[in-house]
Amino acid sequence: MADTTETPAERRFGARVRASLWITVRGLHDEPRPVTGDVSLSGVFFEVDHSLGKVGSILALEMSTEDRQYMVEVMAHLVREVRSHDIYQGEVVTGVACGFLFHDTGKHHELEHFLRTVYSQQQDLKVNVGMAARARITEEHQPVRDAMVRILSLDGMVIETDWEVGAGESLQVEVK
Numbered sequence: 001m002a003d004t005t006e007t008p009a010e011r012r013f014g015a016r017v018r019a020s021l022w023i024t025v026r027g028l029h030d031e032p033r034p035v036t037g038d039v040s041l042s043g044v045f046f047e048v049d050h051s052l053g054k055v056g057s058i059l060a061l062e063m064s065t066e067d068r069q070y071m072v073e074v075m076a077h078l079v080r081e082v083r084s085h086d087i088y089q090g091e092v093v094t095g096v097a098c099g100f101l102f103h104d105t106g107k108h109h110e111l112e113h114f115l116r117t118v119y120s121q122q123q124d125l126k127v128n129v130g131m132a133a134r135a136r137i138t139e140e141h142q143p144v145r146d147a148m149v150r151i152l153s154l155d156g157m158v159i160e161t162d163w164e165v166g167a168g169e170s171l172q173v174e175v176k
Contacts, residue, residue: 022064072114
């Protein structure tokens with residue numbers, strides 16, 4: 001059974017996209033390693049078979065696209081280790097979540113470009129969400145209300161509202 005408890009410190013701020021990447025953790029890896037995980041503008045979760053340090057540790061990550069044509073370096077802090085309990089091996093590390101740390105807007109823009117490149121290479125874009133959103137019927141004088149994004153893709157989105165939305169009714173949605 002995997003421990004996947006989310007703490008307030010690791011709340012997600014953006015949609016996560018499942019992707020295959022190459023990641024090097026400087027100081028721990030000599031060569032980039034192929035990983036599968038979820039990546040967003042706020043952080044990355046990827047599968048590993050060993051610990052990368054204590055939660056809170058600062059890591060220097062080099063991430064490359066699956067085709068290794070585009071690479072970005074980013075500082076991150078280790079937010080969570082996912083451990084599984086294996087009947088034969090005992091407790092093993094199976095994944096880590098890292099939150100990105102930005103010291104300048106240039107790095108933030110570089111990561112945005114990296115993510116656009118990753119997203120464009122996906123054959124089937126699957127996005128994990130649960131982001132807060134604000135929505136309103138596009139008619140004038142309608143109140144702005146809270147909503148929750150349930151599915152987000154290149155083709156559209158599904159939002160959950162606490163009010164009835166009629167068939168064919170247009171909404172204006174702002175994803176936070």
